[in-house]
Amino acid sequence: xxxxxxxxxxxxxxxxFSIPVFxxxxxxxxxxxxxxxxxxxxxxYAHAVTQSADTEAWACWQSPEDExxxxxxxxTRYFFMPSSADGSKAEIYNGFSTAVTVNGTTIEPxxxxxxxxxxxxxxxxxxxxxxxRLTFMISTAEAAIYANNVNADGKGTPLYEYxxxxxxxxxxxxxxxxxxxxxxxxxxxxxxxxxxxTTWSKAKKPFNITYSSAVSIGGMEKGKKxxxxxxxxxxxxxxxxxxxxxxxxxxxxYASDSRFVDFYINGKYYGxxxxxxxxxxxxxxxxxxxxxxxYKTQDGALASEFxxxxxxxxxxxxxxxxxxxxxxxxxxxxxxxSSTDPLYEDVKTKIKNRVAAMLIKLxxxxxTYETLSQSIDVDSFAKIFLINELGKNWDSGVSSxxxxxxxxxxGVWRFYASPVWDYDNxxxxxxxxxxxxxxxxxSDYTEYTGWWCKYKGKRAKDPSSSNIMNKCANSIAITKRAxxxxxxxxxxxxxxxxxxxxxxxxLYSASGYYGLIAGSADMNYTRGWRLNTGSWxxxxxFLKKAQFKQGKYTVDKATRYYDSxxxxxxxxxxxxxxxxxxxxxxxxxxxxxxxxxxxNSDVKVNINDVTEIQYALVDKPMPDYIDYFADYNEDxxxxxxxxxxxxxYIAKKQT
Numbered sequence: 001x002x003x004x005x006x007x008x009x010x011x012x013x014x015x016x017f018s019i020p021v022f023x024x025x026x027x028x029x030x031x032x033x034x035x036x037x038x039x040x041x042x043x044x045y046a047h048a049v050t051q052s053a054d055t056e057a058w059a060c061w062q063s064p065e066d067e068x069x070x071x072x073x074x075x076t077r078y079f080f081m082p083s084s085a086d087g088s089k090a091e092i093y094n095g096f097s098t099a100v101t102v103n104g105t106t107i108e109p110x111x112x113x114x115x116x117x118x119x120x121x122x123x124x125x126x127x128x129x130x131x132x133r134l135t136f137m138i139s140t141a142e143a144a145i146y147a148n149n150v151n152a153d154g155k156g157t158p159l160y161e162y163x164x165x166x167x168x169x170x171x172x173x174x175x176x177x178x179x180x181x182x183x184x185x186x187x188x189x190x191x192x193x194x195x196x197x198t199t200w201s202k203a204k205k206p207f208n209i210t211y212s213s214a215v216s217i218g219g220m221e222k223g224k225k226x227x228x229x230x231x232x233x234x235x236x237x238x239x240x241x242x243x244x245x246x247x248x249x250x251x252x253x254y255a256s257d258s259r260f261v262d263f264y265i266n267g268k269y270y271g272x273x274x275x276x277x278x279x280x281x282x283x284x285x286x287x288x289x290x291x292x293x294x295y296k297t298q299d300g301a302l303a304s305e306f307x308x309x310x311x312x313x314x315x316x317x318x319x320x321x322x323x324x325x326x327x328x329x330x331x332x333x334x335x336x337x338s339s340t341d342p343l344y345e346d347v348k349t350k351i352k353n354r355v356a357a358m359l360i361k362l363x364x365x366x367x368t369y370e371t372l373s374q375s376i377d378v379d380s381f382a383k384i385f386l387i388n389e390l391g392k393n394w395d396s397g398v399s400s401x402x403x404x405x406x407x408x409x410x411g412v413w414r415f416y417a418s419p420v421w422d423y424d425n426x427x428x429x430x431x432x433x434x435x436x437x438x439x440x441x442x443s444d445y446t447e448y449t450g451w452w453c454k455y456k457g458k459r460a461k462d463p464s465s466s467n468i469m470n471k472c473a474n475s476i477a478i479t480k481r482a483x484x485x486x487x488x489x490x491x492x493x494x495x496x497x498x499x500x501x502x503x504x505x506x507l508y509s510a511s512g513y514y515g516l517i518a519g520s521a522d523m524n525y526t527r528g529w530r531l532n533t534g535s536w537x538x539x540x541x542f543l544k545k546a547q548f549k550q551g552k553y554t555v556d557k558a559t560r561y562y563d564s565x566x567x568x569x570x571x572x573x574x575x576x577x578x579x580x581x582x583x584x585x586x587x588x589x590x591x592x593x594x595x596x597x598x599x600n601s602d603v604k605v606n607i608n609d610v611t612e613i614q615y616a617l618v619d620k621p622m623p624d625y626i627d628y629f630a631d632y633n634e635d636x637x638x639x640x641x642x643x644x645x646x647x648x649y650i651a652k653k654q655t
Contacts, residue, residue: 034058060095062077429537
């Protein structure tokens with residue numbers, strides 16, 4: 001499991017531009033002008049950090065616009081400032097040809113001045129014959145990312161205008177990564193390009209970004225390759241972040257670390273993004289423990305076993321290294337071979353056969369933990385089942401489902417279900433497709449009740465499904481292990497998530513995430529991105545919250561109502577998630593008697609069960625949810641008194 005590190009700043013030599021790295025100006029030194037003025041035209045520009053000679057981390061004032069880029073009121077302007085900004089003073093550069101006065105401070109043309117301001121207060125700014133209303137906003141995100149290039153194609157096209165025309169286009173750029181404490185890293189951007197499938201077609205574009213040397217963004221481990229997730233269809237902006245961090249907290253392999261960031265191109269603010277470690281294979285990448293060349297022997301023949309990373313990906317393109325098997329489209333992420341490689345087809349065939357054989361074993365509902373362990377890492381499959389089940393993820397097992405095949409420490413070659421990816425269509429966010437839901441026999445998809453994965457992909461009058469999460473959900477061995485992992489690992493994390501106020505550990509608290517994203521979200525939606533992105537989004541206006549405490553599942557009698565703003569959207573998502581967790585807990589509690597103290601499943605809770613529990617706990621710390629392990633009176637000791645109390649409780653329930 002990764003350990004989130006404190007931010008470390010490095011001095012890097014840029015490959016493409018001669019830019020000083022987070023240099024600090026002297027008191028009497030004039031700050032440099034923004035590097036991208038020719039792309040933005042006349043305007044005012046605010047620097048991310050005062051008294052810095054940096055030329056990249058500048059934001060131009062801008063008007064809110066709709067998703068087609070139409071501005072209704074050009075005289076209303078905002079400075080969308082990163083979290084590094086001083087809350088009362090701003091260093092402003094005047095890009096106009098005449099002097100401008102902001103809150104009593106006059107700024108001469110092509111000069112910079114420090115201006116006093118109050119966040120949220122609108123100031124009159126007269127430029128020539130026009131009077132603007134200028135408001136300052138400050139983000140709460142962990143970092144800001146700037147990408148600047150006024151000539152991305154060599155023909156004078158600015159960076160964003162160039163990239164948005166085709167997902168496959170890429171360009172280099174000047175860069176700045178700014179953290180909340182005001183440190184600026186000017187490592188150059190080697191390449192930035194579009195990413196995603198459905199998400200790329202949306203108004204708010206996602207990107208992949210590669211730096212010329214390793215950088216740390218908001219305290220993440222240093223790396224070169226990151227994905228900027230727009231989270232456009234998730235009004236809470238946090239579903240992906242929370243489920244990625246939860247997977248990390250429960251020790252899923254290759255969990256992608258991420259941070260909330262504000263994203264700027266050529267000074268223009270493009271919104272609140274989630275910067276995540278990109279899923280790549282390599283020594284310095286997310287999947288860093290499998291070789292990329294063990295597919296061949298020393299004499300160039302195909303190896304009998306070799307490591308690989310694959311993605312279930314129905315949106316593959318013709319240029320992808322791709323195969324298909326058992327109703328699943330497979331993109332091979334590693335080894336990534338050229339079609340000219342002599343083993344190109346042999347490697348595809350070997351991977352195809354390995355996946356097919358694994359799915360056959362997974363389909364055997366009576367397979368035991370031991371037999372499945374010869375093909376898969378059961379724990380990682382159980383955990384990814386729980387992540388998808390908790391979220392009721394619409395894309396469960398359909399797309400963005402990654403697996404790594406490698407040799408385990410015990411010498412057995414196994415599939416590991418990870419890294420997790422793409423959960424914006426989860427945690428009560430979307431309505432799904434009516435025809436598909438009818439085929440699956442699911443009528444409660446938007447509710448936090450009801451099992452999901454075991455129906456995913458099922459066809460009318462045909463109970464079979466090629467969906468890998470469906471197979472996991474119908475495996476007795478995986479679901480039984482999932483119940484154990486749920487109690488041992490998931491519940492303590494979800495309990496702390498919902499009941500504390502923290503930004504430490506792998507999974508922060510719900511309030512902790514809110515504190516990091518709220519200010520950034522305010523800027524994001526003020527800028528003009530929509531809260532409700534269409535008919536795909538479910539109704540988030542009301543909910544009856546559920547709890548599970550002391551072996552009892554309850555649902556509030558009173559309905560909670562949520563405002564149609566960011567805070568309402570965020571609170572709905574959190575309440576839906578914790579209510580879903582309560583429902584899943586109750587289902588496991590009902591299905592598996594050992595969670596009621598009947599360890600040997602003889603339908604009797606007695607001294608034998610207590611003895612077995614005592615032995616089981618000798619080398620294990622007592623879990624947070626001790627009542628599931630027969631410590632009925634919660635005194636931290638499992639003994640005959642607990643067994644007696646449970647027997648009396650059950651007898652009362654039966655009568």
